[in-house]
Amino acid sequence: MEQPDWSLIRSFLATARSGSLSAASRALGISQPTLGRHIRSLEQQLGKDLFRREATGLSLTALGLELLPMAQSMELAAAHLALAAAAESPELEGTVRITASRVVAHYLLPAILADLRRIAPGIQIELVPSDTSKNLLFQDADIALRMYRPTQPDLTIRHVTDLPIGLYAAPALLHLNGIPQTPDALLAMPIIGFDRNDQILRIMANIGITRTREDFPIRCDDQLVYWNLVRAGLGVGAMQTRIGDADPTVQRIAPFxxxxxxxxxxxxARPLARSPRVRLVWDHLAAALRNPKSLDPGAELG
Structure with missing residues (x-):
């Protein structure tokens, strides 16, 4: 049997992960007919079907399940090869792809990236605002800003800083409810919560406050929208203090x-972190994020 082409393996993996040809074609950026031809060609080379069609989509056959871990190993090896090649570039030019949470990307990174562009105009930046994790080994991003310690293997990581969090409310809400001076007074006010994300509930539980999601009259998991709900006076909400303190539409409350x-x-990714252009961006981000004076989140507020 001839060796399967890597493009066929990529199509197999994308289809296995998504469970449909349409979703897999979007993920790979190729047409659905092309993807279908890839799957049929691979099945013809192997002499057996890799997928069975079901009401909910495509599922792996026994052979597909057997091949999946081997295909994943090939994908990982290909990713390492690509990273090693990219890391060898000595130029302070080219593209660096950064992913960060939507709040950080919206409020903190614009000023940092403006300074970076003045320092290194040959480096192009692709900024990916996302609250979901990107796979750094498969070059979904070159550098990720995370609000947790990354545990994926083969990564270079650095703890940059700790971002203080405060509670905020709009003046109109405080006019109706008063400025809370005690925990009980605070809990009597409407609090904006997350919807399916349980982070706020876990934080409250850790400080001895038991609540359920139904205790929040307004709920939203999109944190940019969440913050605008706070600014509109719908309830009390939390935000990084370097962002909240710079926002003239809210007041910081409940210092207790x-x-x-x-x-x-x-x-x-460890190989890519050695690239001069990635290292320059990495060091610039680390220095700027450690120094709140280098940021101007107020410029993004209005």
């Missing part, structure tokens, strides 16, 4: 309640 800081980590 100590919220845990958010850790901020940088992460990059």
């Amino acid at each position: 309640l100590q919220l845990p800081d958010l850790p901020l980590w940088l992460a990059s």
Whole structure:
């Protein structure tokens, strides 16, 4: 049997992960007919079907399940090859792809990246605002800013800083409810919560406050929208203090309640972290994020 082409293996993996040809074709950026031809060609080379069609989509056959871990190993090896090749570039030019949470990307990174562009105009930046994790080994991003310690193997990581969190409310809400002076007074006010994300509930439980999601009259998992709900006066909400304190539409409240800081980590695939252009961006991000004076989140507020 001839060796399967790597493009066929990539199509197999994408289809196995998504469970449909349409979703897999979007993920790979190729047409659905082309993807279908890849799957049929691979099945013809192997002499057996890899997928069975079901009401909910495509599922792996016994052979498909057997081949999946081997295909994943090939994918990982290909990713390492690509990273090693990219890391050998000595130029301070080219593209660096950064992913960060939507809040950090919206409020903190614009000023940092403006300074970076002045320092290194030959480096192009692709910024991916996302609250979901990107796979750094498969070059979904070159550098990731994470609010947790990354545990994926083969990464270079650095703890940059801890971001203080405060509680905020709009003046209109405080006019109706008063400024809370005690925990009980605070809990009597409407609090904006997350929807399916249980982070707020876990933080409250850790400081001895038991609540359920139904105790939040307004709920939203999109943290940019969440913050605008706070600014509109719908309830009390939490935000990084370097963002909240710069926002003239809200007032910081409840200093008696100590919220845990958010850790901020940088992460990059280990081979790629040696690239001069990635290292320059990495060092610039680390220095700027450690120094709140280098940021101007107020410029993004209006």
